[in-house]
Amino acid sequence: MFSVHVSEPARDELSVGSSRSEGILLDVSDREEGQGKSLAQSAASGILVTMTGQVLRIAVQVLSVAILARLLSPTDYGLLAMVAAVIGVADIFRDFGLSTAAIQAKTLSRAQRTNLFWINSGIGLILAIAVFALAPVIASIYRQPALVDIAQVLSVTFVLNGVATQYRADLNRKLAFSTLAVADVASPIVALGGAVWLALSGAGLWALVGQQLIQYSVMLVIVAWGARWLPGLPRTSVPMDGMLRFGWNIVVTQLINYVSNNADYFIIGLRSGAVALGNYSRAFQLLMNPLNQVRSPITRVAIPVLAKIQDDDAAYGAFLLRGQVAMGHSLGFVLGVAAGAAAPITVLFLGGEEWSGVAPLLALLAVAGVFQILAFVGYWVYVTRALTFRLLQDSIFSSSVRLALILLGSQWGVIGVAVAYALAPALTWPATFWWLSRFTTIPTRGLYLGALRIVALSGVAVAASWLTTVWLQDAAAIVSILAALLTAGLACAVVCAALPPFRRDALAILDVARRMARRSSR
Template identity: 50%
Template sequence: MTMTDELAHSAARGALFTMGAQLARILLQLLSVVILARLLSPHDYGLLAIALVVVGVGEIFRDFGLTSASVQAPILTNGQRDNLFWINTGLGAGLAGIAFLAAWPVSWLTGQSDLLGILQVLSIVFVVNGLATQYRAQLMRALQFRALAVADIVSAAFALGGAVVAALLGAGYWALVVQQLAAAAILLVTLVWFGRWLPGRYSRQHDVRGLVAFGWHLVVTGLITYGAAQIDTIVVAAKFGTTSLGLYNRAFQIIMTPLNQIRSPLTNVALPVLSRAQEHRERFDHFVTAGQLALGYSLGLPLLLVCGMADPVVTIMLGPQWEAAVPLLRCFAIAGALTTLSFVGYWVYVSRGLSRQLLRYSLVSTALRAVCIIAGSFFGVIGVGIGFALAPAIAWPVSIFWLSRITTLPVRPLYGGALRMLSASTVTALAAWAASTAAMPVAGAWVALVTGLAAAAATAGLLVLIPPLHRDVRTLTGFGRLMLRR
């Protein structure tokens, strides 16, 4: 087996294990909601949600981009790995102290005295996650995706068990805190077990300044991205009130939460593979174009189907009283499909060590999103949704152009693959829309959904006969065989 075949096989198997683990985690999350929601109150969840906002911001600094830095580095010595371990551990300890002290002003500002104890206990998570960071990075670097999948599933399962026991014993919101702490602690233990190494002492002889500089750019990029993600929520809340925000938020969560849970872990597979292939242009270009096809058809097609069948989807998932969320759901489905295409650009930036350029592009794309959302807000909540979808439609070609100016990139295959995927998915989605719209008033939401899916399947079967699309199917089929081959 050639090196290209080995990397392709590793990528495919990694995607299989990662997707399997992520689906298992999604099922565990659903199970967690079903069980714990019957044992705890909405107030308990509200307290944890506020606390996790603080934890989420701190986690950006705690990682400091050093996971990606160590994964993408062409050469990483044991000494550099040890130094990065202690840097992440030190950052985790420092952030734990900050979070512990910040608990007082946060509880005072929110008027929730219970947050004091919750935040102070959750500050331990920073230390535990700091210890685990480089163990996860090294398993990613070694393409040990099965170990990562097992670690994620085991930690989530045991954490849910601990939370359920605590809730049954009457712990209230502390059951949710137990779940967070148990997940972090068990994940650390399993990562150390699979990693099979113990860090040495920090030594200045092993220079990590370049890796830290790379990570710093990712930290700033992460903060910008985090801030950009809040723009639409702030605009809707400020201009249209909580009822409109509720509609907006529910439609957003239906699309973006599962999308991010699937898309982000795939980055853990793509980055080490692309980092290894970056010295060989032809192999790198092949993986980039194949990765876009795989993302586009596996995620983009289902998202556009949701766009086409938004009426039955909203009725089934939220109920008929949420009918006003239908156009918003369509906007988010389109935005999800377009941002999935641009995700490949992020892989290229990070795998080639272009963190400074990624930061600059993030500033531009954030400004673009803000302009589109604010301009759309003059046309109501639906206008905000349209602006949200328009932003990635503009940002994706800008990203391809930007990247092509600073590094080698298979521009024509990327544009061609995206055009084929979007065209085929749009035609399929229109067929699903026509069938479901005809069935909805007569037979109800479930029959409309099944009818729409049947129409989509028939349309997709006909489209596959078109030679370029048939070649795409062969590429994806080959990728599937690599997944299943041992």
Template identity: 40%
Template sequence: MSLSTLAARGAVVTIGVQGARFVVQFAGLIVLGRILAPSDFGLVAMVTAVIGVGDIIREFGLVPATVQATSISRPQRSNLFWLNTGLGLLVAAAVFFASPLFSLIYDDKRVSEIALVLSLTFIFGGLQTQFQAGLAREMRFTALSITDLAAQVVGLGSAVIAAVLGLGYWALVIQLGLQSFSLLVFRVSAAQWLPGLPTKKASIRKLVVYGRSLVMTQVLVYASSNIDSLIIGARFGPAQLGYYNRGFQLLMMPLNQILTPLTAVALPVLSRINEETIRFNGYIRRAQILVAYPTVLLFATVSAAIEPLIRLVFGEQWLPSAAIFQVLSLAGAFQAIGYVSYWVFLSKGLTASHFRFSLISRSILIICIVVGSAWGPIGIAAGYSFGAVASWPLALLWLRGVAQIEVAPLFLGGLRAAILGMLCFCSGSVLQHFGRDLEDPLAIAVVVAGALAGAALLLILPTFRRDFVAILATIKLVVSRKRTEATLKEGAF
């Protein structure tokens, strides 16, 4: 199987499985949102906004380091396993003993209790890190996606049961804990590999150096992405954070479902061809189109229909999240448009340069969020979006100086995706305005129809037609490959 076919197949299969995961996750938001109060979600978000950085530390950038390496021996993988496990134990201990500080930050004893329980997740995460890395390096994308989906189902099922039993915010804590443990069990079962004892004969120094630069960047990115939750929780309380967190979840859920698994597909593929300039440039151009168009179209459509959608799905009590999502959707669109820049940094081993870039871009984001906090949660959302939009052209300018890539096609491709989003949002919003007195399901259908009509108008222009043809060609490549394999199997029998 050619690398292009393998990449396309991995991308489409992964997105397909992630689609099921999206359904499960969205269903969880609906069910738990109907049972639990916004303040329950806010309490857990107060904790995860701080301790989530522990996941970055316990991984230490060693998953992409393992995937990106030209070759890696079994003893090296074992050494990496024990390093990640030790980091997981270290982070778990740090969260456990620092849990009383959460009560001081938020003036609420409940957050300390939540932190104590969630410290266990870092142990599970540390144990499973290299099993995840091994599956990604072997390009077993289906196994990666299915294990994620299965863990999601286990966590959600346990949370719903706990919520029905009246456990309140503890239902969300149970969900995170069991999801993390289940992921460990499923990944170990799928990996077909067990670590050996650590040995000094297998050096992992280069991998650690790669991860060290990456983890500094990831910590900086995490801090800048979660300072909004920290400010809202400390200044405006758990209920307001619950509304903001719901809007942010609706933003990040599709982004994570699309970008995280596609990174697992793109990174090993791009790492193999990072010295082939022409081929590499072609891959990242197609990757940007494949990622940006569907994601931007999704955000534009949902943003136009967000009020009737929230009323129908979550209930009137969650309506304050609608305006927050609309503002944040701009950030989501530009994160999708510019995500290939992140792949370029990692696949070419430019983690140190990526850290220097992030120092600038994330400082801008933090400043925007802090300034926006003067206008409350909606101002914080606006600051987050402004910083995310500014980061996209800055990343392209930076890459032009440190990597042999053509940034002009990426800029124009991203600009076309942004135009698609604006047109779809405007056409959907116009119909939403005239159909605001309709029943919610009908109003949503009208907005979706309007957004799709706006997208269809762009097919008049040749450049947009070529982009859509490229997306369809990628899907066709995978479908035709599957049919050929099925035919060969039938013939063999």
């Protein structure tokens, strides 16, 4: 709803250098008999559908801001943001990790699905009541009496989201990505239309509140219709302990990440003031929020596919390697260009000398983004192999390192915090693969080598784009950015053509693209 800042020791590891591994890496097709299409094709088509939906969703969000900003005041947005910042913590508990528990389960009976539905709906209702009752407290924190009514009305969204949670999980488990994409795009479009009508009618702030209610109501209708099932009565005889433990570990992990991911904002505001925090938040929202929105649909596809092949170590490891390569090089290239061309990007999107301090922060956060994606496939393993307690331990370790570095870096102001934010994942990502290899079978060596290749190629993109922007420093921002993209692309293409390991990565990415294109043409 509201944004929030993610057995036996390994044997017979799959090496990228082995012929067996290479064959699997380049073709994970038809592993599951009895299905009309391969999981590889399902994954490719799923990525295409979800990425298309995500692009459309982001476009609707931008359009919403552009339209409503002309009809409403900054104060309206500020009041809504105050409420969202507080009740966003409660939203972590609304899902309780049970949607992920349902998706990754090897088997899920109708009775278990029904129980999960009532658990999520009950949690949503309890949270709605809690937020409604605590609305005066929220208002007193900000000394804004108007927040009481806003918080109480928005509390209804917890109920709507609680009811919708297992419908979305069921669609995800069935790989029904088209229905999910329709829900993700149609609901904000309808909500935008309603908000515009309310704003033109003079509703002011309540246009934004109405937008939230409409969006989640439409979302619920679409996913419930798409899932095409109705819950029965809950049954206490059905075993749920394993799923609840799974969900609890996810919740605690999310809480730890919430604190860790918001520590930089708190410390910058406390030590460096509003101007520094404003620059940092603009850089973060310009780069990290879109990055998270792109990673989300990829994970939405990867987890159910990996859950289906979790007992086949060869296919499972090959999918991890392919996923790391496809996601890492694609996002790493974009982040590399963002780091190298941070100055003209800042001018293009923010403009003016007053935002000049954003450019170095943007570059550092882009570097942080590259290191963050290196071990992101580890999250897929933690979830699909039901290692959520190990994920919790990993999160505690990485969050502790990040907090310590941010506290140390804050001695040098906002730049020090940004350096710390980039340094933390650079130091902790290797630990993720090592930690996982102690409890499950993963292609550890292949994942390490793949990560190093992603860093190397991202570094090529950084260097090429930076040199281009320095050469074109007097050109228009858009010209510098386009030129940086072109030169970085050419430089990376040369590396891929000259070095076999990078060439194999490029072929694997092209194969994923081919599958997506073939699926879209049907």
